[in-house]
Amino acid sequence: MLDLTPKKITSRKGLRINPAKTCQPIGAMYAALGIYKCLPHSHGSQGCCSYHRMQLTRHFKDPVMASTSSFTEGASVFGGGANLKTAIKNVFTIYNPDIMAVHTTCLSETIGDDLGTIIAQADVPEGKRVIHASTPSYVGSHITGFSNMVKGMVQYLAENSGLANGKINVIPGFVSPAEMREIKRILTLMGIEYIMFPDTSGVVDAPMTGEHDMYPEGGTRVEDIIDTGNSDLTVALGSFASEDGAVELEKKCKVPFKTLEIPIGIEATDRLISALAKAVHREVPGVLEEERGQLVDIMLDSHSYFYGKKVAISGDPDMVTGLTEFVMSLGMIPQYVLTGTPGKAFEKRINRMLEGAGMEGCVVKSSGDLFELHQWIKNEPVDLLLGNSHAKYIARAEDIPLVRVGFPILDRYVHHYLPTAGYRGAMRLIEMMTNALLERQDRDCADEDLELVM
Numbered sequence: 001m002l003d004l005t006p007k008k009i010t011s012r013k014g015l016r017i018n019p020a021k022t023c024q025p026i027g028a029m030y031a032a033l034g035i036y037k038c039l040p041h042s043h044g045s046q047g048c049c050s051y052h053r054m055q056l057t058r059h060f061k062d063p064v065m066a067s068t069s070s071f072t073e074g075a076s077v078f079g080g081g082a083n084l085k086t087a088i089k090n091v092f093t094i095y096n097p098d099i100m101a102v103h104t105t106c107l108s109e110t111i112g113d114d115l116g117t118i119i120a121q122a123d124v125p126e127g128k129r130v131i132h133a134s135t136p137s138y139v140g141s142h143i144t145g146f147s148n149m150v151k152g153m154v155q156y157l158a159e160n161s162g163l164a165n166g167k168i169n170v171i172p173g174f175v176s177p178a179e180m181r182e183i184k185r186i187l188t189l190m191g192i193e194y195i196m197f198p199d200t201s202g203v204v205d206a207p208m209t210g211e212h213d214m215y216p217e218g219g220t221r222v223e224d225i226i227d228t229g230n231s232d233l234t235v236a237l238g239s240f241a242s243e244d245g246a247v248e249l250e251k252k253c254k255v256p257f258k259t260l261e262i263p264i265g266i267e268a269t270d271r272l273i274s275a276l277a278k279a280v281h282r283e284v285p286g287v288l289e290e291e292r293g294q295l296v297d298i299m300l301d302s303h304s305y306f307y308g309k310k311v312a313i314s315g316d317p318d319m320v321t322g323l324t325e326f327v328m329s330l331g332m333i334p335q336y337v338l339t340g341t342p343g344k345a346f347e348k349r350i351n352r353m354l355e356g357a358g359m360e361g362c363v364v365k366s367s368g369d370l371f372e373l374h375q376w377i378k379n380e381p382v383d384l385l386l387g388n389s390h391a392k393y394i395a396r397a398e399d400i401p402l403v404r405v406g407f408p409i410l411d412r413y414v415h416h417y418l419p420t421a422g423y424r425g426a427m428r429l430i431e432m433m434t435n436a437l438l439e440r441q442d443r444d445c446a447d448e449d450l451e452l453v454m
Contacts, residue, residue, distance in 0.1 A: 017371035018390060020314045021340030022408075023137035024145030025103050026052045027174060027241075029066055031149035032101035034198020036219035039097040040066040043084055043115065043132075044105025059408040060204040060416055065214060067091050067100075071107055080108050081118045088122045088130060095214060099222055102132040103149060109136035129222065131156035141341040142407070143240050143316050146174045150245035153197065153225055160229040160253035167193045167231045168279060169255065171245050173238035173262050173318050174407070175421065177201035177218075182419040183237070183263065183272075189285050190276055195224045195231060205417055229253030233279050237262045237272075238318030239349075240341060262318050263421045264429075265326025266295055291423040298427055299330060302434050307331035309437070312394075314338045314373055314387040315406035317346045317366065323386055323405065324350055326426065328357050330433075335361075335382050338368040370394065384437060401436035405429070 025042060029052050032040035042049035049068035056064040069075070069083040084102070091100055102115060115132045124130050133152035135145040150171060170187070172180050180201045187194045202218020228234070234249055234257035236242035246257035258279075263269040270292075277284050310333045313323050317339040324334045337350050346366040354362050363376055370387075374394045385395050385402040389410045395402035409415050419425040 012372070016340075016369045018393075019340045019369045020338055020373075020387075020390075021141035021143070021316075022055065023052075023106075024135035024140055024142060024148065025105055025137060026055055027142035027145030027147070028101070028103035028133050028135045028149040029053070029064070029145075030056060030142075030174065030200065031146045031153075031198045032103070033064065033203050034200040034219055035099060035101065035153070035225070036217075036221050037098035037215040038101050038219065039091055039095055039099075041087060041091065041100050041102045042066060042068045042105060043080060043102050043108045043113065044069060045071045045107055048105045048107075055408055056204070058410045061413060062204045062206065063212075064204065067095070069108070076107060076111065079111055080113050081121075084113075084115070084118050085122045088119075088124060092125050092128055097128075097215065099129040099131065101149065101152070102130060103135045103145065104133075105135075106137045109134065109138075129156070141316075143174055143318070143341050146241050147244045150198065150242065151248045154228070154245050154248045154252060157222065157225045158229040158249055158253055159226050160255075163230060164232060165193075165227055165230040167195050167227075168276070169228045169231045169234040169246075169249070170194050170196045171234065171236045171242035172196060172199070173236075173241040174316055175237075175262060175319075176407075176416040176419075177203070177205045178415075178417055178419040179262070179421040179425070182422040182425060186263075186273065186288065186422060187276070189287055190273070190280070190282060191285075192276060192280055192282075195228050196220060197225050197228060229255060231255050233258065235260060235272075235275065238321075239345065240317045240343065242318075261325070262322045263425075264319065264322025265329055265426050266292065266299070266423070267325055267329060268322050269422050269426065288423070295423045295426050298430055302430055303331055305434050305437055308333065309384060310335040310382040311384045311386060312336040312338075312373060312377060312382045312400075314340075314368075314370060314385075314391060317341045317343065319406050321346070321349060321353075323429075325353055326429065327386075328353065328359070330430070332384075333359060333362070335363065335380070336373055336376050337362065337364045338370075338373050339366050340368060342367040374398075384433065386433075401440045403429075403432045403436050405432075 029040040046068050053064045069080050069087050075083050119130045131152050133148040177200045197220040199220045203216050206216035234246040236246035236259045243259045249255045261268040263272040347364050350364045388406045
Protein backbone atom coordinates (compact mmCIF):
# COMPACT_ATOMS: atom_id res chain seq x y z
CA MET A 1 0.00 0.00 0.00
CA LEU A 2 1.27 3.49 -0.88
CA ASP A 3 2.40 5.42 2.21
CA LEU A 4 1.02 8.96 2.09
CA THR A 5 1.92 10.14 5.59
CA PRO A 6 2.78 13.85 6.04
CA LYS A 7 6.44 12.93 6.51
CA LYS A 8 6.61 11.31 3.08
CA ILE A 9 4.74 14.14 1.34
CA THR A 10 6.86 16.81 3.03
CA SER A 11 10.03 15.32 1.50
CA ARG A 12 8.79 16.12 -2.03
CA LYS A 13 10.89 19.04 -3.32
CA GLY A 14 11.02 18.89 -7.11
CA LEU A 15 7.31 19.35 -7.83
CA ARG A 16 4.41 21.54 -6.75
CA ILE A 17 0.82 20.40 -7.29
CA ASN A 18 -1.80 23.13 -6.94
CA PRO A 19 0.56 25.58 -5.20
CA ALA A 20 -0.87 27.82 -2.50
CA LYS A 21 0.45 30.95 -4.20
CA THR A 22 0.72 32.65 -7.59
CA CYS A 23 3.49 34.59 -9.34
CA GLN A 24 5.21 37.84 -8.37
CA PRO A 25 3.80 40.14 -11.11
CA ILE A 26 0.23 39.75 -9.80
CA GLY A 27 1.29 41.22 -6.46
CA ALA A 28 3.28 43.97 -8.17
CA MET A 29 0.33 44.84 -10.43
CA TYR A 30 -2.03 44.99 -7.45
CA ALA A 31 0.34 47.28 -5.53
CA ALA A 32 0.64 49.58 -8.55
CA LEU A 33 -3.15 49.87 -8.76
CA GLY A 34 -2.96 51.47 -5.32
CA ILE A 35 -1.37 54.63 -6.75
CA TYR A 36 -3.71 57.30 -8.11
CA LYS A 37 -3.70 57.57 -11.92
CA CYS A 38 -1.10 54.83 -12.24
CA LEU A 39 -1.03 52.36 -15.11
CA PRO A 40 0.72 49.09 -14.22
CA HIS A 41 3.00 47.85 -17.00
CA SER A 42 4.10 44.25 -17.55
CA HIS A 43 7.54 44.03 -19.16
CA GLY A 44 7.20 40.71 -20.92
CA SER A 45 4.86 38.82 -23.20
CA GLN A 46 1.24 39.78 -23.72
CA GLY A 47 0.05 36.46 -22.32
CA CYS A 48 1.60 37.14 -18.92
CA CYS A 49 -0.14 40.50 -18.61
CA SER A 50 -3.46 38.99 -19.71
CA TYR A 51 -3.25 36.26 -17.07
CA HIS A 52 -2.41 38.68 -14.26
CA ARG A 53 -5.22 41.07 -15.25
CA MET A 54 -7.64 38.16 -15.53
CA GLN A 55 -6.88 36.83 -12.05
CA LEU A 56 -7.29 40.25 -10.43
CA THR A 57 -10.44 40.98 -12.43
CA ARG A 58 -12.02 37.66 -11.46
CA HIS A 59 -11.21 38.24 -7.80
CA PHE A 60 -12.43 41.84 -7.59
CA LYS A 61 -15.15 41.60 -10.27
CA ASP A 62 -13.88 44.96 -11.53
CA PRO A 63 -11.90 45.71 -14.72
CA VAL A 64 -8.16 45.86 -14.06
CA MET A 65 -6.18 48.02 -16.50
CA ALA A 66 -2.54 47.33 -17.38
CA SER A 67 -0.25 47.62 -20.41
CA THR A 68 2.46 45.29 -21.70
CA SER A 69 5.73 45.39 -23.63
CA SER A 70 4.33 42.59 -25.86
CA PHE A 71 7.53 40.59 -26.32
CA THR A 72 7.93 38.65 -29.55
CA GLU A 73 10.71 36.32 -30.68
CA GLY A 74 12.93 39.31 -31.52
CA ALA A 75 12.66 40.82 -28.04
CA SER A 76 13.33 37.40 -26.53
CA VAL A 77 16.65 37.22 -28.39
CA PHE A 78 17.84 40.83 -28.48
CA GLY A 79 16.23 42.16 -25.27
CA GLY A 80 13.14 44.21 -24.60
CA GLY A 81 14.66 47.67 -24.28
CA ALA A 82 13.18 48.96 -27.53
CA ASN A 83 9.78 47.52 -26.63
CA LEU A 84 9.73 49.26 -23.25
CA LYS A 85 10.83 52.63 -24.65
CA THR A 86 8.09 52.43 -27.27
CA ALA A 87 5.56 51.35 -24.66
CA ILE A 88 6.40 54.30 -22.39
CA LYS A 89 5.92 56.72 -25.28
CA ASN A 90 2.64 55.12 -26.38
CA VAL A 91 1.17 54.78 -22.88
CA PHE A 92 1.64 58.43 -21.97
CA THR A 93 0.40 59.55 -25.40
CA ILE A 94 -2.71 57.37 -25.51
CA TYR A 95 -3.70 56.68 -21.90
CA ASN A 96 -2.12 59.68 -20.14
CA PRO A 97 -1.48 58.30 -16.64
CA ASP A 98 0.43 60.35 -14.07
CA ILE A 99 2.79 57.46 -13.45
CA MET A 100 3.71 54.06 -14.92
CA ALA A 101 4.74 51.23 -12.61
CA VAL A 102 6.76 48.66 -14.55
CA HIS A 103 7.25 45.11 -13.29
CA THR A 104 9.24 42.35 -14.93
CA THR A 105 8.28 38.80 -15.88
CA CYS A 106 10.20 35.53 -16.12
CA LEU A 107 11.19 36.23 -19.73
CA SER A 108 12.60 39.72 -19.22
CA GLU A 109 14.40 38.62 -16.04
CA THR A 110 15.98 35.64 -17.81
CA ILE A 111 17.15 37.89 -20.64
CA GLY A 112 18.61 40.26 -18.07
CA ASP A 113 17.02 43.57 -19.13
CA ASP A 114 18.38 46.50 -17.10
CA LEU A 115 15.15 48.36 -16.47
CA GLY A 116 16.76 51.20 -14.54
CA THR A 117 18.95 52.11 -17.49
CA ILE A 118 16.18 51.60 -20.05
CA ILE A 119 13.81 53.89 -18.12
CA ALA A 120 16.54 56.53 -17.70
CA GLN A 121 17.02 56.54 -21.49
CA ALA A 122 13.28 56.58 -22.30
CA ASP A 123 11.35 59.65 -23.40
CA VAL A 124 9.22 60.35 -20.31
CA PRO A 125 7.03 63.48 -20.65
CA GLU A 126 7.64 66.34 -18.25
CA GLY A 127 5.67 65.95 -15.04
CA LYS A 128 5.21 62.21 -15.56
CA ARG A 129 7.02 59.42 -13.76
CA VAL A 130 8.08 55.83 -14.39
CA ILE A 131 9.04 53.45 -11.56
CA HIS A 132 9.90 49.77 -11.69
CA ALA A 133 10.34 46.63 -9.61
CA SER A 134 12.11 43.38 -10.39
CA THR A 135 9.55 40.57 -10.05
CA PRO A 136 10.71 37.23 -11.54
CA SER A 137 7.94 34.67 -11.24
CA TYR A 138 10.32 31.84 -10.42
CA VAL A 139 11.26 33.50 -7.11
CA GLY A 140 8.92 33.95 -4.15
CA SER A 141 5.22 34.53 -4.78
CA HIS A 142 2.68 37.29 -5.43
CA ILE A 143 3.39 38.50 -1.89
CA THR A 144 7.05 38.95 -2.84
CA GLY A 145 5.96 40.91 -5.91
CA PHE A 146 3.76 43.20 -3.83
CA SER A 147 6.65 43.79 -1.44
CA ASN A 148 9.09 44.53 -4.26
CA MET A 149 6.75 47.06 -5.88
CA VAL A 150 6.17 48.86 -2.57
CA LYS A 151 9.94 48.98 -2.14
CA GLY A 152 10.20 50.39 -5.67
CA MET A 153 7.73 53.14 -4.78
CA VAL A 154 9.96 54.18 -1.90
CA GLN A 155 13.17 54.02 -3.95
CA TYR A 156 11.80 56.16 -6.78
CA LEU A 157 9.47 58.54 -4.97
CA ALA A 158 9.98 59.00 -1.22
CA GLU A 159 11.94 62.11 -0.21
CA ASN A 160 12.91 63.72 3.07
CA SER A 161 12.59 67.48 2.77
CA GLY A 162 13.67 68.07 6.35
CA LEU A 163 10.20 69.31 7.33
CA ALA A 164 8.29 66.78 9.43
CA ASN A 165 4.65 66.36 8.43
CA GLY A 166 3.48 64.81 11.72
CA LYS A 167 1.89 61.86 9.92
CA ILE A 168 2.11 58.08 10.25
CA ASN A 169 2.75 55.94 7.17
CA VAL A 170 0.77 52.72 6.91
CA ILE A 171 1.75 49.94 4.50
CA PRO A 172 -1.35 47.72 4.68
CA GLY A 173 0.02 44.55 3.07
CA PHE A 174 -1.58 42.40 0.40
CA VAL A 175 -5.17 42.84 1.58
CA SER A 176 -8.47 43.78 -0.02
CA PRO A 177 -9.76 47.37 -0.23
CA ALA A 178 -12.23 46.50 2.55
CA GLU A 179 -9.31 45.88 4.93
CA MET A 180 -7.70 49.14 3.86
CA ARG A 181 -10.92 51.04 4.47
CA GLU A 182 -11.30 49.47 7.92
CA ILE A 183 -7.73 50.33 8.91
CA LYS A 184 -8.26 53.91 7.70
CA ARG A 185 -11.49 54.09 9.70
CA ILE A 186 -9.60 53.11 12.85
CA LEU A 187 -6.93 55.73 12.15
CA THR A 188 -9.59 58.39 11.59
CA LEU A 189 -11.43 57.46 14.81
CA MET A 190 -8.15 57.89 16.67
CA GLY A 191 -7.60 61.30 15.10
CA ILE A 192 -4.37 60.24 13.40
CA GLU A 193 -3.11 61.88 10.21
CA TYR A 194 -1.77 59.16 7.96
CA ILE A 195 -0.49 58.22 4.53
CA MET A 196 -1.53 54.74 3.42
CA PHE A 197 0.41 53.35 0.50
CA PRO A 198 -0.51 51.58 -1.62
CA ASP A 199 -4.26 52.06 -1.25
CA THR A 200 -6.56 50.17 -3.64
CA SER A 201 -9.79 51.35 -2.01
CA GLY A 202 -11.77 53.34 -4.55
CA VAL A 203 -9.90 51.59 -7.37
CA VAL A 204 -10.91 47.92 -7.46
CA ASP A 205 -14.11 48.64 -5.54
CA ALA A 206 -15.03 51.82 -7.41
CA PRO A 207 -18.74 52.69 -7.63
CA MET A 208 -20.79 52.20 -10.79
CA THR A 209 -21.36 55.59 -12.40
CA GLY A 210 -22.52 54.49 -15.84
CA GLU A 211 -19.26 55.63 -17.43
CA HIS A 212 -15.92 53.87 -17.70
CA ASP A 213 -13.17 55.70 -15.82
CA MET A 214 -9.65 54.60 -16.70
CA TYR A 215 -8.37 56.01 -13.42
CA PRO A 216 -10.91 55.98 -10.56
CA GLU A 217 -10.61 58.46 -7.71
CA GLY A 218 -9.00 55.97 -5.32
CA GLY A 219 -5.32 55.33 -4.77
CA THR A 220 -2.49 57.15 -3.00
CA ARG A 221 -1.42 60.42 -4.65
CA VAL A 222 2.17 60.52 -5.90
CA GLU A 223 2.82 63.64 -3.84
CA ASP A 224 1.73 61.77 -0.72
CA ILE A 225 4.12 58.90 -1.43
CA ILE A 226 6.89 61.49 -1.85
CA ASP A 227 5.85 62.97 1.51
CA THR A 228 6.20 59.60 3.30
CA GLY A 229 9.86 60.51 3.75
CA ASN A 230 8.78 63.29 6.17
CA SER A 231 6.55 61.15 8.40
CA ASP A 232 7.15 60.35 12.08
CA LEU A 233 6.68 56.59 11.82
CA THR A 234 5.90 53.79 9.37
CA VAL A 235 3.61 50.95 10.46
CA ALA A 236 4.20 47.89 8.28
CA LEU A 237 1.33 45.41 8.49
CA GLY A 238 2.69 41.98 7.65
CA SER A 239 6.38 41.14 7.64
CA PHE A 240 6.27 39.38 4.26
CA ALA A 241 4.36 42.01 2.24
CA SER A 242 5.16 45.29 3.97
CA GLU A 243 8.39 45.20 5.96
CA ASP A 244 10.83 45.59 3.05
CA GLY A 245 9.20 48.87 2.02
CA ALA A 246 9.41 50.17 5.59
CA VAL A 247 13.07 49.13 5.88
CA GLU A 248 13.86 50.91 2.61
CA LEU A 249 12.07 54.05 3.80
CA GLU A 250 14.07 54.07 7.02
CA LYS A 251 17.30 53.57 5.09
CA LYS A 252 16.54 56.31 2.56
CA CYS A 253 14.67 58.91 4.63
CA LYS A 254 15.42 57.96 8.25
CA VAL A 255 11.74 57.26 9.04
CA PRO A 256 11.57 54.68 11.88
CA PHE A 257 9.21 51.75 11.45
CA LYS A 258 7.30 49.17 13.42
CA THR A 259 6.23 45.84 11.96
CA LEU A 260 2.94 44.37 13.15
CA GLU A 261 0.66 41.60 11.95
CA ILE A 262 -2.32 42.36 9.73
CA PRO A 263 -5.04 43.15 12.33
CA ILE A 264 -7.02 39.93 11.98
CA GLY A 265 -8.69 38.86 15.21
CA ILE A 266 -8.85 40.48 18.60
CA GLU A 267 -5.20 40.20 19.67
CA ALA A 268 -3.63 41.54 16.46
CA THR A 269 -6.13 44.42 16.40
CA ASP A 270 -5.34 45.16 20.05
CA ARG A 271 -1.64 45.39 19.22
CA LEU A 272 -2.24 47.75 16.29
CA ILE A 273 -4.48 50.10 18.26
CA SER A 274 -2.13 50.06 21.26
CA ALA A 275 0.87 50.84 19.04
CA LEU A 276 -0.99 53.72 17.37
CA ALA A 277 -2.19 55.12 20.69
CA LYS A 278 1.35 54.99 22.07
CA ALA A 279 2.83 56.61 18.96
CA VAL A 280 0.49 59.63 19.08
CA HIS A 281 0.00 59.72 22.88
CA ARG A 282 -3.79 59.48 22.71
CA GLU A 283 -6.51 57.50 24.43
CA VAL A 284 -8.36 54.77 22.56
CA PRO A 285 -11.76 56.19 21.53
CA GLY A 286 -14.89 54.78 23.11
CA VAL A 287 -16.25 53.58 19.76
CA LEU A 288 -13.38 51.11 19.39
CA GLU A 289 -13.70 49.98 23.00
CA GLU A 290 -17.39 49.31 22.38
CA GLU A 291 -16.62 47.29 19.23
CA ARG A 292 -14.05 45.26 21.13
CA GLY A 293 -16.58 44.51 23.86
CA GLN A 294 -19.12 43.38 21.28
CA LEU A 295 -16.50 41.08 19.74
CA VAL A 296 -15.69 39.55 23.13
CA ASP A 297 -19.41 38.94 23.69
CA ILE A 298 -19.71 37.20 20.32
CA MET A 299 -16.62 35.08 21.05
CA LEU A 300 -18.16 33.94 24.35
CA ASP A 301 -21.54 33.22 22.76
CA SER A 302 -20.01 31.09 19.99
CA HIS A 303 -17.37 29.35 22.12
CA SER A 304 -19.27 26.06 22.31
CA TYR A 305 -19.26 25.74 18.53
CA PHE A 306 -15.52 26.30 18.18
CA TYR A 307 -13.90 24.70 21.21
CA GLY A 308 -11.71 21.75 20.28
CA LYS A 309 -12.57 21.90 16.58
CA LYS A 310 -9.68 21.21 14.21
CA VAL A 311 -9.07 23.63 11.36
CA ALA A 312 -6.77 23.66 8.31
CA ILE A 313 -5.55 27.08 7.14
CA SER A 314 -3.88 27.88 3.81
CA GLY A 315 -3.03 31.05 1.93
CA ASP A 316 -0.74 34.08 2.09
CA PRO A 317 1.72 34.07 5.02
CA ASP A 318 0.66 37.34 6.65
CA MET A 319 -3.03 36.47 6.36
CA VAL A 320 -2.50 32.90 7.58
CA THR A 321 -0.54 34.15 10.60
CA GLY A 322 -3.45 36.35 11.66
CA LEU A 323 -6.03 33.62 11.08
CA THR A 324 -4.00 31.09 13.07
CA GLU A 325 -3.80 33.37 16.09
CA PHE A 326 -7.50 34.17 15.81
CA VAL A 327 -8.74 30.57 15.66
CA MET A 328 -6.62 29.74 18.71
CA SER A 329 -8.28 32.61 20.60
CA LEU A 330 -11.62 30.94 19.75
CA GLY A 331 -10.49 27.64 21.28
CA MET A 332 -9.88 25.89 17.95
CA ILE A 333 -6.88 23.75 17.02
CA PRO A 334 -4.97 24.86 13.88
CA GLN A 335 -4.12 21.32 12.87
CA TYR A 336 -2.55 22.25 9.51
CA VAL A 337 -1.09 25.67 8.66
CA LEU A 338 0.33 26.09 5.18
CA THR A 339 1.50 28.81 2.82
CA GLY A 340 2.93 28.55 -0.68
CA THR A 341 5.22 31.53 -0.13
CA PRO A 342 8.77 30.46 0.78
CA GLY A 343 10.39 31.62 4.00
CA LYS A 344 11.31 29.72 7.17
CA ALA A 345 10.41 32.81 9.21
CA PHE A 346 6.76 31.85 8.67
CA GLU A 347 7.24 28.41 10.20
CA LYS A 348 9.17 29.84 13.17
CA ARG A 349 6.49 32.44 13.84
CA ILE A 350 3.59 29.95 13.72
CA ASN A 351 5.45 27.35 15.79
CA ARG A 352 6.17 29.96 18.48
CA MET A 353 2.46 30.77 18.60
CA LEU A 354 1.56 27.08 18.91
CA GLU A 355 4.15 26.46 21.62
CA GLY A 356 2.91 29.48 23.55
CA ALA A 357 -0.61 28.02 23.46
CA GLY A 358 0.62 24.56 24.48
CA MET A 359 -0.55 22.94 21.26
CA GLU A 360 1.30 19.88 19.97
CA GLY A 361 1.05 17.78 16.84
CA CYS A 362 0.12 20.65 14.50
CA VAL A 363 1.75 20.67 11.05
CA VAL A 364 3.22 23.94 9.76
CA LYS A 365 4.86 24.47 6.39
CA SER A 366 5.98 27.21 4.01
CA SER A 367 6.56 26.55 0.28
CA GLY A 368 3.73 24.03 0.47
CA ASP A 369 0.89 23.15 -1.89
CA LEU A 370 -2.74 22.12 -1.64
CA PHE A 371 -2.09 18.54 -2.79
CA GLU A 372 0.10 18.18 0.27
CA LEU A 373 -2.58 19.67 2.50
CA HIS A 374 -5.14 17.28 1.03
CA GLN A 375 -3.00 14.25 1.90
CA TRP A 376 -2.60 15.44 5.48
CA ILE A 377 -6.37 15.83 5.79
CA LYS A 378 -6.94 12.36 4.35
CA ASN A 379 -4.74 10.94 7.08
CA GLU A 380 -6.30 13.01 9.87
CA PRO A 381 -9.48 14.96 9.00
CA VAL A 382 -10.35 18.44 10.23
CA ASP A 383 -13.66 20.12 11.00
CA LEU A 384 -13.18 23.32 9.01
CA LEU A 385 -11.11 24.73 6.15
CA LEU A 386 -9.98 28.35 5.84
CA GLY A 387 -8.53 29.22 2.43
CA ASN A 388 -9.08 30.64 -1.03
CA SER A 389 -11.28 29.26 -3.81
CA HIS A 390 -8.75 26.58 -4.76
CA ALA A 391 -9.36 24.86 -1.41
CA LYS A 392 -12.90 24.02 -2.53
CA TYR A 393 -11.65 20.84 -4.21
CA ILE A 394 -10.42 19.54 -0.85
CA ALA A 395 -13.65 20.61 0.82
CA ARG A 396 -15.72 18.86 -1.84
CA ALA A 397 -13.69 15.65 -1.81
CA GLU A 398 -13.56 15.31 1.97
CA ASP A 399 -16.98 16.86 2.77
CA ILE A 400 -15.51 19.59 4.99
CA PRO A 401 -17.04 23.08 5.31
CA LEU A 402 -14.90 25.83 3.73
CA VAL A 403 -14.78 29.51 4.65
CA ARG A 404 -13.28 31.43 1.75
CA VAL A 405 -10.72 34.00 2.82
CA GLY A 406 -7.62 35.45 1.15
CA PHE A 407 -6.65 35.55 -2.52
CA PRO A 408 -7.95 34.53 -4.97
CA ILE A 409 -11.67 34.14 -4.31
CA LEU A 410 -13.10 33.49 -7.74
CA ASP A 411 -16.46 31.85 -7.06
CA ARG A 412 -18.04 34.22 -4.54
CA TYR A 413 -19.12 37.86 -4.72
CA VAL A 414 -18.99 40.97 -2.48
CA HIS A 415 -16.13 39.59 -0.33
CA HIS A 416 -13.79 42.51 -1.11
CA TYR A 417 -16.37 45.02 0.15
CA LEU A 418 -16.59 43.37 3.59
CA PRO A 419 -13.54 43.47 5.88
CA THR A 420 -11.95 40.63 7.82
CA ALA A 421 -9.61 43.06 9.63
CA GLY A 422 -10.25 44.93 12.86
CA TYR A 423 -12.89 44.11 15.45
CA ARG A 424 -15.66 44.36 12.87
CA GLY A 425 -13.79 42.02 10.55
CA ALA A 426 -13.36 39.50 13.37
CA MET A 427 -17.12 39.57 13.94
CA ARG A 428 -17.66 38.77 10.27
CA LEU A 429 -15.16 35.90 10.38
CA ILE A 430 -16.95 34.41 13.38
CA GLU A 431 -20.27 34.70 11.54
CA MET A 432 -18.93 32.91 8.46
CA MET A 433 -17.18 30.19 10.48
CA THR A 434 -20.13 29.56 12.80
CA ASN A 435 -22.62 29.38 9.94
CA ALA A 436 -20.37 26.98 8.01
CA LEU A 437 -20.14 24.64 11.02
CA LEU A 438 -23.87 24.90 11.76
CA GLU A 439 -24.84 24.17 8.16
CA ARG A 440 -22.73 21.04 8.29
CA GLN A 441 -24.30 20.09 11.63
CA ASP A 442 -27.82 20.64 10.29
CA ARG A 443 -27.06 18.50 7.25
CA ASP A 444 -25.73 15.69 9.41
CA CYS A 445 -28.86 15.83 11.59
CA ALA A 446 -31.08 15.72 8.49
CA ASP A 447 -29.21 12.64 7.22
CA GLU A 448 -29.66 10.94 10.60
CA ASP A 449 -33.39 11.71 10.60
CA LEU A 450 -33.69 10.31 7.10
CA GLU A 451 -31.98 7.08 8.16
CA LEU A 452 -34.37 6.72 11.10
CA VAL A 453 -37.38 7.18 8.82
CA MET A 454 -36.05 4.62 6.35
